[in-house]
Amino acid sequence: MPQEAHISVNERTFIQDAIKEQVRLDGRAFDAFRALELTFGDEYGVADVQLGKTRVIARISVHVVTPAPERKFDGVFQIITEFSPMASPAFEVGRPTNAEVVLSRILEKAIRRSNALDTESLCIIAGLKCFALRADVHVIDHDGGLIDASCIAVMAALQHFRRPDVVVEGEKATVLSIRERDPIPLSILHQPLCVTFSYFEEGELFLVDANLAEEQVRSGEVIITMNRHGEVCQIAKYGGATVEPYALFNLTTLALQKVKEMSKFIQTRLDDDAKKRNASGLLSELSAENDRPFDKPVG
Amino acid sequence: MAPDAVLSHLHRADGSATYTHNGYCIIGAVNGPIEVLRRDERPEEATIEVNVRPAVGVGSPKERHIETLLHNTLRSIISTPSIPRTLVQITLQVHSLPDEDSSTGVSPSLTLLPHLLHTALLALLSASIPLSTTLTAVLIALPSTNTPTACTQLLSPTAIELLRAKPIRSAHVFAFSGEGKMLLNESDGTFSYEEWDEAAEAAEEVCCKEDGAVVLAENMEVDGREGENLDGWLRSVVRTKVEHEQRWKSAR
Amino acid sequence: MAVDTMVVLPGDTVPQEALPTPMGKKKHLTLGPGLRHMPPSTVSSTIAGGLVTDPKKVAAWIESNSGRYLPATGDLVIATVQTSTAEAFNCTLTPHTPYAALPHLAFEGASKKTRPQLAPNSLVYARVASATKDFAPELTCVDPSTGKSEGLGPLKSGMVFKISLGMARRLLAGKKGGVVLLEALGEKMGFEIAVGRNGVVVVDGGNVKSTLAIGKAVQEVDEQALGEKAQKKLADRVLKSV
Numbered sequence: 001m002p003q004e005a006h007i008s009v010n011e012r013t014f015i016q017d018a019i020k021e022q023v024r025l026d027g028r029a030f031d032a033f034r035a036l037e038l039t040f041g042d043e044y045g046v047a048d049v050q051l052g053k054t055r056v057i058a059r060i061s062v063h064v065v066t067p068a069p070e071r072k073f074d075g076v077f078q079i080i081t082e083f084s085p086m087a088s089p090a091f092e093v094g095r096p097t098n099a100e101v102v103l104s105r106i107l108e109k110a111i112r113r114s115n116a117l118d119t120e121s122l123c124i125i126a127g128l129k130c131f132a133l134r135a136d137v138h139v140i141d142h143d144g145g146l147i148d149a150s151c152i153a154v155m156a157a158l159q160h161f162r163r164p165d166v167v168v169e170g171e172k173a174t175v176l177s178i179r180e181r182d183p184i185p186l187s188i189l190h191q192p193l194c195v196t197f198s199y200f201e202e203g204e205l206f207l208v209d210a211n212l213a214e215e216q217v218r219s220g221e222v223i224i225t226m227n228r229h230g231e232v233c234q235i236a237k238y239g240g241a242t243v244e245p246y247a248l249f250n251l252t253t254l255a256l257q258k259v260k261e262m263s264k265f266i267q268t269r270l271d272d273d274a275k276k277r278n279a280s281g282l283l284s285e286l287s288a289e290n291d292r293p294f295d296k297p298v299g
Numbered sequence: 300m301a302p303d304a305v306l307s308h309l310h311r312a313d314g315s316a317t318y319t320h321n322g323y324c325i326i327g328a329v330n331g332p333i334e335v336l337r338r339d340e341r342p343e344e345a346t347i348e349v350n351v352r353p354a355v356g357v358g359s360p361k362e363r364h365i366e367t368l369l370h371n372t373l374r375s376i377i378s379t380p381s382i383p384r385t386l387v388q389i390t391l392q393v394h395s396l397p398d399e400d401s402s403t404g405v406s407p408s409l410t411l412l413p414h415l416l417h418t419a420l421l422a423l424l425s426a427s428i429p430l431s432t433t434l435t436a437v438l439i440a441l442p443s444t445n446t447p448t449a450c451t452q453l454l455s456p457t458a459i460e461l462l463r464a465k466p467i468r469s470a471h472v473f474a475f476s477g478e479g480k481m482l483l484n485e486s487d488g489t490f491s492y493e494e495w496d497e498a499a500e501a502a503e504e505v506c507c508k509e510d511g512a513v514v515l516a517e518n519m520e521v522d523g524r525e526g527e528n529l530d531g532w533l534r535s536v537v538r539t540k541v542e543h544e545q546r547w548k549s550a551r
Numbered sequence: 552m553a554v555d556t557m558v559v560l561p562g563d564t565v566p567q568e569a570l571p572t573p574m575g576k577k578k579h580l581t582l583g584p585g586l587r588h589m590p591p592s593t594v595s596s597t598i599a600g601g602l603v604t605d606p607k608k609v610a611a612w613i614e615s616n617s618g619r620y621l622p623a624t625g626d627l628v629i630a631t632v633q634t635s636t637a638e639a640f641n642c643t644l645t646p647h648t649p650y651a652a653l654p655h656l657a658f659e660g661a662s663k664k665t666r667p668q669l670a671p672n673s674l675v676y677a678r679v680a681s682a683t684k685d686f687a688p689e690l691t692c693v694d695p696s697t698g699k700s701e702g703l704g705p706l707k708s709g710m711v712f713k714i715s716l717g718m719a720r721r722l723l724a725g726k727k728g729g730v731v732l733l734e735a736l737g738e739k740m741g742f743e744i745a746v747g748r749n750g751v752v753v754v755d756g757g758n759v760k761s762t763l764a765i766g767k768a769v770q771e772v773d774e775q776a777l778g779e780k781a782q783k784k785l786a787d788r789v790l791k792s793v
Binding site for chain 2: 041
């Protein structure tokens with residue numbers, strides 16, 4: 001079953017007719033995202049993103065390796081996206097679909113090659129030891145918008161992650177466990193996020209954050225990755241619709257607005273999580289007060 | 300503490316379940332009965348495909364080994380002849396493990412196995428795949444006898460308990476069908492036949508339903524932490540599912 | 552809440568007392584989905600759900616509202632045409648399942664020369680003519696006794712809305728299903744709706760807005776398990792918005 005089931009003729013016609021009347025199936029505005037939800041687990045570096053019915057979990061993990069000989073001062077950073085049949089029976093293990101290839105390529109360009117993560121900070125001893133960081137992206141539920149959701153998940157997980165501290169003595173490096181010393185946040189240079197624009201009607205109309213049905217009907221897509229400072233990291237276009245070069249300027253303006261909103265949302269969630277951790281962890285341990293049971297007066 | 304389960308919460312899969320117990324969290328999804336590839340088609344029964352995906356990285360031989368164990372166990376509870384020439388696709392995504400899981404000294408595939416079995420069963424129930432029976436599984440660890448902390452067996456221990464009871468001499472996973480028949484046993488370490496026998500008996504007590512109420516009450520004292528046995532837990536999960544599905548009947 | 556329902560797990564034996572006893576003309580106990588008979592007289596369940604009995608029809612089945620649709624003879628379904636062979640359309644009832652055959656001649660008034668032309672991915676409202684585990688299901692769009700379509704046939708317009716299998720059964724069950732939404736809406740506006748047991752409804756309200764409003768309302772009744780009062784309220788809201 002290497003193919004996603006096709007959308008029926010009725011649905012295709014209806015979605016197109018509705019778009020002509022400026023109506024989307026779920027009643028959203030053309031430039032509106034679905035409800036975004038972001039939660040963090042008990043561990044560091046696990047972000048669970050829900051975008052409408054789409055759900056993606058990103059998990060950051062780290063281990064120590066020898067750096068590549070041509071990049072002695074850099075750590076290793078990998079993003080792994082492997083779809084499983086959980087999201088759709090059309091996804092077969094070990095046989096990447098087109099969507100999977102596009103997703104991993106975009107994430108690679110958007111996050112890894114835009115240097116969102118300072119890989120030099122992952123170096124422990126030049127040429128001998130460095131941290132290898134990997135981001136596993138698990139697609140749990142698939143209702144379109146995988147690229148946008150995965151990008152949010154990976155960036156949120158990176159910002160949430162804490163790597164263990166190391167002590168270097170000469171050529172000997174010791175990795176300290178979380179109990180021995182507080183782990184260290186990653187050095188993140190900027191936070192790129194993706195916004196996908198789906199084109200309809202030969203490039204005359206576009207939607208933001210299309211769901212699966214809309215994705216199946218669209219004639220083309222433009223994916224813009226940028227950070228909240230307005231720096232464009234990559235632009236990709238797939239499908240046949242013709243897009244005017246000038247229209248791209250409008251798209252980047254709109255993308256910037258969306259990216260700013262999303263960055264703000266991610267930051268609030270990170271702050272909430274930090275507060276929660278502080279309340280139960282460090283602060284309570286630092287407090288010297290003892291919980292004394294309230295003695296009942298005798299009699 | 301009884302395991303925590305959420306059923307049918309994914310939109311795309313035919314059946315799904317998220318299972319949380321002792322710091323292990325697994326998301327399971329079942330698709331089926333669906334079209335099977337010609338080369339995997341079996342003329343008189345359904346083909347079963349199990350995918351175990353680790354939290355970190357892609358599948359390794361360890362996952363392949365667990366998949367084989369799960370496949371063989373699940374094949375004996377799925378009523379395969381009633382859905383011939385179809386595929387039942389089971390995907391189990393490990394979401395999180397307790398921090399101590401890797402340092403317990405017990406093979407991680409054994410500590411994970413009962414949880415994977417439960418998740419797979421719940422997802423199958425959620426997908427309404429015809430089954431001939433249910434299953435329940437438990438991990439039993441036997442600490443080394445010459446340490447002072449050594450008590451008797453540890454019944455479905457948490458990772459921290461295993462860490463404290465180190466060194467563990469042997470670990471056993473048992474799975475029983477709804478009728479109390481043993482479906483699976485995986486043991487690791489050194490142990491005598493008597494010890495295995497005791498462990499199997501204890502596992503049966505935790506897993507299978509009791510006939511008399513008196514026995515159940517006794518059970519609760521011996522094994523206070525579990526509260527009730529796993530068969531009772533499974534029934535309560537299904538009761539919640541049925542109540543949720545039929546709530547329209549009493550709605551206003 | 553539904554305390555009287557007996558909840559069963561796969562493999563459980565259903566006690567004799569819980570099943571209706573055959574009386575009068577009906578001499579046989581009919582077992583529906585989720586139950587199987589093991590000779591001589593054991594009845595056990597194969598899925599998890601609530602046991603439902605109908606003493607009048609001497610029938611019992613397990614009610615469960617999850618999982619994939621399994622075709623059963625006589626069910627009304629909305630099928631998607633995939634390909635056309637020399638004699639039949641190959642259709643799917645749910646994605647990624649083996650094809651169900653809909654013969655070219657199984658339409659009202661169809662002959663070799665006037666058979667309908669259906670493009671891939673078009674929808675057909677059909678009845679399951681036969682479905683056994685050993686053969687691919689067969690569909691039909693005519694009533695074999697009258698030769699009339701009885702409302703079945705290609706669905707040319709409208710929009711597809713996915714609903715749960717339980718909701719589809721309720722919509723087709725009439726009064727017993729407890730869905731009053733469509734009647735309430737039908738008093739004030741005209742629309743067409745086709746309900747398939749495979750969890751699909753096709754709604755055509757004449758224009759985009761009404762179609763969407765009706766389809767969404769049906770989904771809302773399903774997801775939030777609305778009772779009759781709440782459904783009437785919802786119907787009022789929909790009528791106001793259109």
